[in-house]
Amino acid sequence: MIMENLDWKNLGFAYRELPYRYEAVYKDGAWSKGGLVTESTVTISEASSALHYGQQCFEGMKAYRTKDDHIQLFRPDMNAKRLNLSSGRLLMPAIDEEMFIDAVKQVVLANEAYVGPYGSGATLYIRPFLFGCGPNIGIGPSPEYIFRVFAMPVGAYYAKGLAPSNYLVTYDYDRVAGLGTGKFKVGGNYASSLLPLKEAKEKGFADVVYLDPTTHTKIEEVGAANFFAITKNNEFITPESPSILDSITRKSLMAIAEQRLGLKVLETDIYIDHLDDIVEAGACGTAAVISPIGALQIKDKEHIFYSKEEVGPITKKLYDELVGIQFGDVQPIEENWIVQVK
Numbered sequence: 001m002i003m004e005n006l007d008w009k010n011l012g013f014a015y016r017e018l019p020y021r022y023e024a025v026y027k028d029g030a031w032s033k034g035g036l037v038t039e040s041t042v043t044i045s046e047a048s049s050a051l052h053y054g055q056q057c058f059e060g061m062k063a064y065r066t067k068d069d070h071i072q073l074f075r076p077d078m079n080a081k082r083l084n085l086s087s088g089r090l091l092m093p094a095i096d097e098e099m100f101i102d103a104v105k106q107v108v109l110a111n112e113a114y115v116g117p118y119g120s121g122a123t124l125y126i127r128p129f130l131f132g133c134g135p136n137i138g139i140g141p142s143p144e145y146i147f148r149v150f151a152m153p154v155g156a157y158y159a160k161g162l163a164p165s166n167y168l169v170t171y172d173y174d175r176v177a178g179l180g181t182g183k184f185k186v187g188g189n190y191a192s193s194l195l196p197l198k199e200a201k202e203k204g205f206a207d208v209v210y211l212d213p214t215t216h217t218k219i220e221e222v223g224a225a226n227f228f229a230i231t232k233n234n235e236f237i238t239p240e241s242p243s244i245l246d247s248i249t250r251k252s253l254m255a256i257a258e259q260r261l262g263l264k265v266l267e268t269d270i271y272i273d274h275l276d277d278i279v280e281a282g283a284c285g286t287a288a289v290i291s292p293i294g295a296l297q298i299k300d301k302e303h304i305f306y307s308k309e310e311v312g313p314i315t316k317k318l319y320d321e322l323v324g325i326q327f328g329d330v331q332p333i334e335e336n337w338i339v340q341v342k
Contacts, residue, residue, distance in 0.1 A: 008120035011155030013287060020110035021150035022103040026093050027134075027143075034103060034147070036110055042133075042146065049132035049142035054188045056131035057086035060286045063108045063124040063151070063341060065115045066328030071108060071342040074326045076101050078248045079128065085246065086184040087130055091141040095130065101339065104128065107149045108341045114153040118327065121161075125154040125287070157288040162319055164294030164308055165206035167222060167283075169272060170196055171299070174213040175221050175243075182220075182243030189245075190224060197223060207283075209296060211272060212241060219270045222283035225291065226250040229270065229305075230263070230280040230314045237278075240267035249284045249322070255333045256321045261314065272298060280312030281305045290319045 017040050024034030049055040059079045063071055080100035087094060104126055108115065116122025128149045132142025173196045176182035176189055196208045207223030219227050220239055226247040228238045236257035238250060257263040270278075281293040292315050294308035306312035311319075324330030325337065332338050 006114075006122075006153060008116050008122040008153075009155065011116075011122050011153055013125075013154045013157045014152075016114075016152040018111045018114055018151055018153075020107060021148060022107050024099070024103070024147045026145035026147070031093070031095075031099070031147070034099065036106055040150070042148070044133040044146070045135040047135035047137045049134070049136045049140075052137070053132075053139060054186065055090050055092060055142055056129065057083060057090060057092070057184065057186045058127060058129035059083050059185060061104070061126045061128070062154075062286065062326070063115050063126060064327050065118045065123075067118050068328075069118070070328065070340060071112065071115050072326075072328060073101075073104065073108070073339045073341060075248055075252065075337050076104055076339050077336070078251070079104075082185060082246055082248070083128060083130065086186055089181060089184045090186060092130055092132065092145055095147055100128065103147070103149045105341050107151050111151050112342065114151070116153055116155075122153055122155050124151050126151045154287075157291075162290065162292065162311055162316070164292040164306075164311060166204070166295045166297065166308065167207055167209045167293055168200045168203060168205040169296055169298045170200075170208040170210060171216060172196075173208070173210070175210040176213065178213045178243055180243065182241075183246050185245060193223060205297065206291070213243065217271055217273070219272055220244050222291075222293070225283035225285035225288060227270070228253060228282055228284055229278045230312065231277045232279055233277070234263050236261075236263045236265045237268055237270060238266075239270055247285060249286055249289065252322060252325075252333075252337070253284055253290075253318055256318060256325075259333055260321055261317060263314070275303055275305075279306055280315050282315050289323060290315060 025032045080097040084094045115124040134142040134144030200208045212218040258265045283291040295304045
């Protein structure tokens with residue numbers, strides 16, 4: 001399916017079927033060579049472990065078009081490493097890092113026409129994923145696996161762009177168990193978040209903020225994104241916990257905050273009843289980049305950070321620096337942050 005006349009500045013964040021994707025199959029203890037395919041559907045056994053026992057994981061990343069018409073990836077080695085962390089936790093075979101990056105490059109080049117024009121804000125969102133496809137009705141790892149990479153052109157994850165949103169702190173739901181799969185990018189973590197998200201939106205909030213599952217006193221995650229904040233003492237703080245996603249965007253913002261903005265960076269406990277020292281707050285992740293948090297609804301109390309209408313100045317600097325690196329307008333912290341595709 002070829003798309004024409006895309007409104008690049010108003011794409012939104014939705015699935016669009018592109019001509020090419022990558023597939024490799026793991027069978028008899030080894031990966032097949034892998035390569036581009038055109039079929040967007042997958043046929044698997046009704047007894048696949050992905051369907052019954054959730055044996056699957058995925059990644060989210062983007063390709064960016066620069067001012068001089070190059071196409072580049074942002075820290076794809078980190079996505080490869082995280083996919084293997086997730087797959088290892090679920091007893092799935094690892095993907096060689098070179099194979100992973102080569103697969104992503106093949107998909108980007110094959111669908112090059114759908115990498116958004118520079119200046120439009122559009123990108124090519126890339127979804128690598130791995131799942132157990134072999135028949136296995138007993139509880140145990142699958143005998144076969146499929147690794148796929150597909151892509152689609154996207155705009156901003158949030159229609160308002162870089163603008164504050166209000167969030168609801170939930171005491172009724174935990175995102176994950178304390179020593180469960182929270183730090184891994186597996187589908188079950190997201191499936192369990194659908195009901196809390198629906199209920200939050202029905203009440204007029206962008207999403208929920210989850211507290212730690214053990215004590216319900218500390219901030220952990222913002223829906224499907226990581227939490228960060230800026231304190232009165234010019235500190236960039238973010239939760240320290242074994243059950244939050246190992247976010248590439250969060251790690252990158254930590255480096256930018258320290259090395260470019262001169263902030264002290266701390267991974268620490270952030271108690272929900274001790275927020276007065278925080279002047280700005282936000283959620284961060286690949287899809288949204290940064291979503292500023294205007295206010296938190298904590299039971300019957302509203303806590304406002306910088307503003308419910310305006311983005312805080314440090315949050316704006318962090319966003320501009322990160323997006324500038326991704327689109328090739330700002331020098332990266334380290335050269336290996338950027339991988340050229342074209």
